[in-house]
Amino acid sequence: MLYPSQAVAKPYFIAAIALFAVQVLFGLIIGIQYVMINIPFITFATAKLIHTNLLIIWLLFGFMGAAYYIIPEESEQELYNPKLAVQLFWIFLALTIITTLGYLLLPYATFAKITGNQFFPTMGREYLEQPTIIKLGLFAVLCGFSYNIAMTVLHGRKTMINLLLLVGIVGSTIVFVFAFYNSSNLVLAKYYRWWLLHFWLEGTWELIMEAILAYVIFKITGDRAIVEKWLYIIVAVTLTTTVLGIGHHYYWIGVPEYWQWVGTIFSVFELLPFFFMVLFVFNVVNCTKCQYSNNAVKLWALSTPIMAFLGAGVLGFLHTLAPVNYYSHGTQITSAHGHLAFYSTYVMIVLTMISYAMPILRDHKVINDGIAQKFEILAFWLMTVAMSLMALFIAIAGIMQVYVQRATDLALPFIEIQNSMVVMFWLREIGGVVFFIGVIIYITNFFMVKKEYGTR
Amino acid sequence: MEQDNVFINQGISEIPDRKMAIIAESLYLLNLLILPGLAFLALVWLFIKYDNASTRISGCHLRQTFSASIWVGLLLVLVTWVMLSTMNHDSPYTWMIVISYFVICHSVLVLLGIMGLAKALAGKKFHYPIIGPSS
């Protein structure tokens, strides 16, 4: 660790991993409820709420940890205010726990009432279910985070990587303002909700992911120039395609039909960043002078773009064409894409960063083929294969669903339509259990390190 | 896209050998992604016209992409057509099988193409597993 203030990343990474495990656990709950087994004390809506909200939160913890680690090193100076970073950590964690407990212990309507939602209603919309005051707290955390990072970068060396991270972080903070707009006109409300979700998940978050990937690849190759050349292409296609790619959320929500054309054309090209990311890492693998002592990091770093290409790129493309989307909108196809895209793009990049940075933060050497690494690599395979299969099963369920629910005149009742997919839902749940085992093994690997070194 | 030589080191574009390899791989990918058939015809033309038996990387990539493209036609067009002709269109299972098969097959073939293109960019030889000739 070149700069002591990089150490603030560690609590963020630990929180990220812990919340990841909880998130997946709730995923198992809703997976069971799908196959008609009712879990007492918790409704599907509540469990799903926690599953999706924790995902966003833990990924944010991961990005923050990554930024606090990368920025001082890239800027060649200490973090502007490490104390603030630690304070923000506790505030963010407290907000998360309060929100999760609120979801779990209170009926949603009660939670809405006691948090004063009626005075400034922003709750009850997918991914934005948090009480307004919590959203304000989150916005404050993001502002503090942006401020800290910005001051560090602006006073230090400016590289493509840290500038890109800065743009991603500040951009995410600014775009989050759209979380507070909730028109009483449903169409307008939906229209602007996507300005947050699309410009986060297919915009600023993608930039952050690309910056982290570039950083790790740079650490592997040692060649900043070539990494920056590729990064330029990747970022250029990301930004140019995402602006009007937002149109693919505007097909059927009551806005003019030209969005079907705009969205289709631009979102087809949203595949390009992932294409170039794969080309980038394969190109890197072929450089003869690259050597890196951490095999796990290499595996994570090279696999992330490949998986992202499949989950975000291919599965996204599959249902982005408006004529196809007409039939698949709001079906299991969407869920398949969502699961694999989130895992392959964002979960994997955070785990890649943790794989690289944790040994340094914990001040120990990486033993290649040591037991800790074996656990980590096993976890990688379990999670990646499980999620890929889960996405496949859900996608197949989605094809069945489109057939029976939309593309034919069968007019089956809802229950029968869901029953037609039950085999796939069971397979998906089994995949989920394997995935969860992968998460547990992943967590265990951090404790195996102590074993390798004996007690410290 | 793939043929944007601007970002490749100036040196590469002056080497016809490597450039040919890059073009061959790019045509394979274009055939899969955006110009099916047309890119294939361009690739066939290159394969016939240039020294496809050479031991240099241009020869290697030309042979590999030509063979892989033939396989692409068989796997993605012929097999799909056979499946659709023989299976009952009124059964959802037909569509589940055909769509899954096509998407998985196509994605794998694209990923192989990206690997091939990366090798070509790096000036190295590449062998498409199963669908490329052994040399």
Added chain:
Amino acid sequence: MWQNLNHVKNTYLMKIKISTKPIYYSSLILFVLLLLGLTIHTTIVLPQLDHRENLTPQIIKGKMVWEEHNCIGCHTLLGEGAYFAPELSNVYKRRGGSQGGIYFIKAWLKAMPTNIPGRRQMPQFNLTEDELNALIAFLKWTSEINTSSWPPSEKG
């Protein structure tokens, strides 16, 4: 011929020394302007599509009821939400429309949970009569938005 092409391309490239930065920045700015332009246009023509002349305070209240009870946690509305329960943007039409849609939805909400074993359960939300009427008005209004004939089937 190949040699000639190569030579031409090399000198051409070197002459232009393509810096793609201007192309990239100008297309980015163009797309941003297009997005803003299309947004403005959409905002202007939207009243013809969403029938907001029908947006009464009751419907606005209905949207609040919808949000406060996290209906989106199980259902989809215009395809967005959870896939555990049916699409509701067309439920008013699906359950009778002006010929009883209101009564069906009200009765359904009041009768939950069904407690049928092995079946997905919907909670009882204990909505007041006002809230029920508002919610159904909201769902009715939603079903009348011009969504380019989406959903493709009555089932949603």
